[in-house]
Amino acid sequence: MKAKKLFSLALAAVMVASCVAAAGCGKKSKYTEFTMFAAMAGKEKDDDNEIMELIAEKTGVKVKETWLTGQDAGEAIGSIIASGKLPDFIDGGDGCVQLYENKMLVAWDDYLEKYPNLKEMYTDKEWDQFRMSDGKIYWANVFGNHYKEDTTTGHNGEAFWIQARVLEWDGYPTIETLDQYFDLLERYAAANPNMPDGTPVIPYTCLCEDWKYYCLENAPMFLDGYPNDGCVIVDYSAGTDNPKIVDYNTTPTAKIYFAKLNEEYNKGAIDPDFATQTYDEYISKLSTGRVLGLCDQYWDFAYSIMGPFAEERNDATDGQTYRLDKIGCDYVPLGLTINAGMEQEWHSYGDELNKASGCAVTTSCKNPDLAFEFLSRLLDQDIHDLRFWGIKDTDYLVDANGMYYRTEEMRDNWKSDAYNAKHCCQYSYMPQWRGRSKDGINCMMPDEQPSEFLATLSEPLRKCFEAYGAGNYADMVGSRVCDQQPWYPMWSWSNSISNETAGGIAWQKMGETKHYWLPKVVMSADFETDWAAYMDAYNAVHPEDFLAEAQAEAEKRLADSKS
Amino acid sequence: MENSISQSEKLKQLTEKELHKPKFTAKEFKRQWILVVISAIYVIYGIIFYYLPLLGWIMAFQNFKYYEGFTGSKFVGFDKFKFLFSDDSFLRVIRNTFAMGVLNLFFGTVVAIAFAILLNEVRNRHFKKAIQTISYLPHFLSWIIVVAIVHDALTSTGIINDLLMRFGIIKQAYPFLAKPGWFWPIVTLSNLWKETGWNAIIYLAAITAIDPCLYESAAIDGAGRFQKMRYITLPSLRPTIMILLIMNLGNVLNAGFELQYLLGNGLVQNVSKTIDIYVLEWAISARNLDYSLGTAAGIFKTVVSLTLIVIANFIAKRKGDERLF
Numbered sequence: 101m102k103a104k105k106l107f108s109l110a111l112a113a114v115m116v117a118s119c120v121a122a123a124g125c126g127k128k129s130k131y132t133e134f135t136m137f138a139a140m141a142g143k144e145k146d147d148d149n150e151i152m153e154l155i156a157e158k159t160g161v162k163v164k165e166t167w168l169t170g171q172d173a174g175e176a177i178g179s180i181i182a183s184g185k186l187p188d189f190i191d192g193g194d195g196c197v198q199l200y201e202n203k204m205l206v207a208w209d210d211y212l213e214k215y216p217n218l219k220e221m222y223t224d225k226e227w228d229q230f231r232m233s234d235g236k237i238y239w240a241n242v243f244g245n246h247y248k249e250d251t252t253t254g255h256n257g258e259a260f261w262i263q264a265r266v267l268e269w270d271g272y273p274t275i276e277t278l279d280q281y282f283d284l285l286e287r288y289a290a291a292n293p294n295m296p297d298g299t300p301v302i303p304y305t306c307l308c309e310d311w312k313y314y315c316l317e318n319a320p321m322f323l324d325g326y327p328n329d330g331c332v333i334v335d336y337s338a339g340t341d342n343p344k345i346v347d348y349n350t351t352p353t354a355k356i357y358f359a360k361l362n363e364e365y366n367k368g369a370i371d372p373d374f375a376t377q378t379y380d381e382y383i384s385k386l387s388t389g390r391v392l393g394l395c396d397q398y399w400d401f402a403y404s405i406m407g408p409f410a411e412e413r414n415d416a417t418d419g420q421t422y423r424l425d426k427i428g429c430d431y432v433p434l435g436l437t438i439n440a441g442m443e444q445e446w447h448s449y450g451d452e453l454n455k456a457s458g459c460a461v462t463t464s465c466k467n468p469d470l471a472f473e474f475l476s477r478l479l480d481q482d483i484h485d486l487r488f489w490g491i492k493d494t495d496y497l498v499d500a501n502g503m504y505y506r507t508e509e510m511r512d513n514w515k516s517d518a519y520n521a522k523h524c525c526q527y528s529y530m531p532q533w534r535g536r537s538k539d540g541i542n543c544m545m546p547d548e549q550p551s552e553f554l555a556t557l558s559e560p561l562r563k564c565f566e567a568y569g570a571g572n573y574a575d576m577v578g579s580r581v582c583d584q585q586p587w588y589p590m591w592s593w594s595n596s597i598s599n600e601t602a603g604g605i606a607w608q609k610m611g612e613t614k615h616y617w618l619p620k621v622v623m624s625a626d627f628e629t630d631w632a633a634y635m636d637a638y639n640a641v642h643p644e645d646f647l648a649e650a651q652a653e654a655e656k657r658l659a660d661s662k663s
Numbered sequence: 664m665e666n667s668i669s670q671s672e673k674l675k676q677l678t679e680k681e682l683h684k685p686k687f688t689a690k691e692f693k694r695q696w697i698l699v700v701i702s703a704i705y706v707i708y709g710i711i712f713y714y715l716p717l718l719g720w721i722m723a724f725q726n727f728k729y730y731e732g733f734t735g736s737k738f739v740g741f742d743k744f745k746f747l748f749s750d751d752s753f754l755r756v757i758r759n760t761f762a763m764g765v766l767n768l769f770f771g772t773v774v775a776i777a778f779a780i781l782l783n784e785v786r787n788r789h790f791k792k793a794i795q796t797i798s799y800l801p802h803f804l805s806w807i808i809v810v811a812i813v814h815d816a817l818t819s820t821g822i823i824n825d826l827l828m829r830f831g832i833i834k835q836a837y838p839f840l841a842k843p844g845w846f847w848p849i850v851t852l853s854n855l856w857k858e859t860g861w862n863a864i865i866y867l868a869a870i871t872a873i874d875p876c877l878y879e880s881a882a883i884d885g886a887g888r889f890q891k892m893r894y895i896t897l898p899s900l901r902p903t904i905m906i907l908l909i910m911n912l913g914n915v916l917n918a919g920f921e922l923q924y925l926l927g928n929g930l931v932q933n934v935s936k937t938i939d940i941y942v943l944e945w946a947i948s949a950r951n952l953d954y955s956l957g958t959a960a961g962i963f964k965t966v967v968s969l970t971l972i973v974i975a976n977f978i979a980k981r982k983g984d985e986r987l988f
Contacts, residue, residue, distance in 0.1 A: 175947070178948045181729060181952065182729075195950070201728075201730070202728075309928065372819040372836055373819050373838070375929065375930050376814075376818070376838065376840035376928045377818075381814075597950070598950055598953075599950075608951070612932065615928075616932055619928075619929055619930050623838075
């Protein structure tokens with residue numbers, strides 16, 4: 101009996117202890133904690149991130165961001181919808197429309213009136229473009245939006261990129277066509293076959309994994325001088341009131357381009373693993389500096405290789421230490437065309453309004469008002485500076501004129517992945533500005549501050565820009581400056597069409613066909629035969645259904661812009 | 664002799680009679696109520712988690728929309744099935760799934776049995792244990808890791824091409840991952856590498872259960888090592904093999920998802936995509952959120968798997984082998 105009593109006493113003690121422990125662990129944080137999912141690859145921040153803490157002190161809100169891990173955006177959003185487990189904030193990428201259709205998002209309309217910071221992001225006319233079929237606004241695209249003044253220095257879009265050292269080696273030649281581009285890559289690789297650590301260079305590689313096979317497939321659109329409509333060419337040579345959809349997959353340019361890649365592949369100038377490499381393998385390959393040239397959009401590769409390029413390395417065969425950015429491995433964009441002397445639009449000037457996706461608040465958010473207040477506060481200049489410039493005196497200094505600047509060490513810090521995880525907190529998929537700061541002196545983003553932009557460029561890159569008389573990346577591409585057409589960009593439509601229409605089914609099948617045939621024709625031993633077989637297979641999936649719907653969409657957008 | 668037959672015959676009749684007698688009386692229930700309650704828990708569990716979800720099959724005959732629910736969605740009859748079976752790529756993924764499933768089942772079983780028998784012959788206990796542990800460890804690795812290893816080994820600079828080139832067997836790196844003809848062998852080999860050790864455990868256990876007298880008498884009769892394997896070990900394993908085969912047949916259409924999804928690429932998509940990948944792309948990706956299509960594909964899988972099991976079971980029954988039901 102006594103033993104039993106003792107035992108139950110002990111048990112009770114354990115229970116009490118565990119209750120206390122549990123209560124201790126579940127200690128409430130001082131701040132409201134929200135979650136955010138962005139359907140994009142990204143890097144997670146440490147839980148005790150320093151700037152996140154500072155922002156939380158000002159706003160009372162902390163957001164835990166999660167990113168895609170392996171799967172693509174559509175699949176991730178599909179499974180989120182299926183499970184019904186939503187984060188508080190979401191950027192669904194191509195899946196935004198589905199989130200709306202499943203009534204999982206909170207409308208912005210009421211909060212826009214309440215929070216002028218948010219309202220200020222776009223003009224009424226621009227906001228109208230975000231309205232869904234029920235007339236309400238459910239998300240706002242946060243990128244490429246300039247405050248007052250366009251201060252663009254970068255080229256975020258697509259281009260044929262080439263390492264600065266290759267251009268320098270050949271005395272900064274003018275490169276306008278594919279032939280000149282590949283000729284230079286080959287000559288350089290023949291003269292400089294190895295990296296400092298003894299590994300061979302790869303003249304050209306090309307990503308073709310999943311939807312990122314645009315690196316391989318959409319160049320014909322640009323080579324013909326058209327802007328990035330993504331899925332089609334919109335030819336308005338008959339007047340801007342009369343847009344005509346053209347399929348870039350079947351143009352003579354497409355054939356010339358793939359024939360050129362085929363020729364280069366058979367010469368051994370193209371990475372033998374290009375067709376089977378995963379995105380991770382692609383990035384790790386680029387991070388070694390071995391790849392001399394590639395075709396891709398800046399955001400897809402540049403941010404991931406900055407860290408490795410800025411690292412001090414000591415594996416050179418001659419025992420010297422070196423840094424990849426200092427030996428000229430940084431990439432320079434080239435705006436190639438199919439014939440020399442053509443105008444092109446690889447770079448789009450002006451803010452590109454992608455109304456198909458953006459930052460949204462979900463119905464799972466318990467306190468939407470606080471969520472919108474938080475989004476609004478993020479646009480306050482002090483918090484905006486914290487997000488993108490960092491902490492004053494730690495991450496940037498201010499000169500006598502109020503101009504922000506950084507030291508070399510600070511710049512290197514911001515390039516480092518480890519420093520970013522523990523210190524920086526950009527909340528990069530939430531509302532943000534580019535362009536001139538509200539103080540009228542600085543820029544919203546350090547990379548657009550002219551002095552900072554030039555200072556962050558590595559020496560070889562700076563010399564290269566100087567040699568071509570380019571002030572920044574956009575100048576380097578040298579695109580025609582022109583207004584965006586009302587239907588631009590068409591990809592914001594094609595990324596979200598579903599298989600409920602014949603055009604949607606055709607679009608998916610076209611993708612499957614191209615995924616199979618494009619690498620195959622590039623690797624072909626008999627290009628003409630395989631190209632003919634590809635064209636047969638392509639026409640068999642009824643691309644005309646898709647093109648007809650694209651035509652209708654372009655006309656609808658044109659009509660909408662007029663009304 | 665005759666006498667004993669008639670006696671055993673009688674006994675059999677008696678037991679069968681006993682078995683078929685309805686016995687579930689109130690008295691009996693009172694006596695066994697604990698057992699009844701315990702088994703009822705399993706029955707209820709089964710109903711809730713295995714049978715109730717089958718109501719969801721209704722989606723296959725609707726154009727199901729998440730926000731409209733079962734009641735609000737429009738019925739479209741067999742439209743979704745019609746779409747599936749008129750789609751070349753669905754027919755292709757069925758072929759792929761079957762092919763890879765059968766390859767896995769065949770080689771998985773044969774190699775596991777061979778491995779178990781060979782391992783059983785190892786005399787040194789420590790060596791045997793070590794090999795067994797090492798061989799089943801890969802089972803606990805996630806496919807992500809296995810695929811990363813396989814992918815890395817097969818690239819142009821990977822270990823396989825490197826070795827082949829060093830030994831002068833090939834001059835230029837061979838693009839294994841870009842050749843459709845190599846995809847199924849690679850999948851089968853990866854599965855073997857990962858699962859052989861694990862699959863062999865059950866056979867090893869079955870081998871230990873074989874009566875040692877059989878081996879001893881065989882030895883007296885002059886049987887050598889291989890003869891013992893051939894005439895004693897293998898026949899004794901037969902019931903285990905049959906049962907596992909029948910059960911695994913039901914899994915043929917679950918030929919895999921992760922491996923094919925992660926290892927596949929545009930060039931090999933015609934042979935790499937399985938039914939599960941098709942469902943992911945056409946039914947639960949955000950652009951094509953079509954649960955109805957996915958459910959239809961799921962029903963198809965269930966029906967085929969069930970048919971396979973029933974047929975296999977029937978054959979086993981006819982041949983007088985061990986069977987599932």
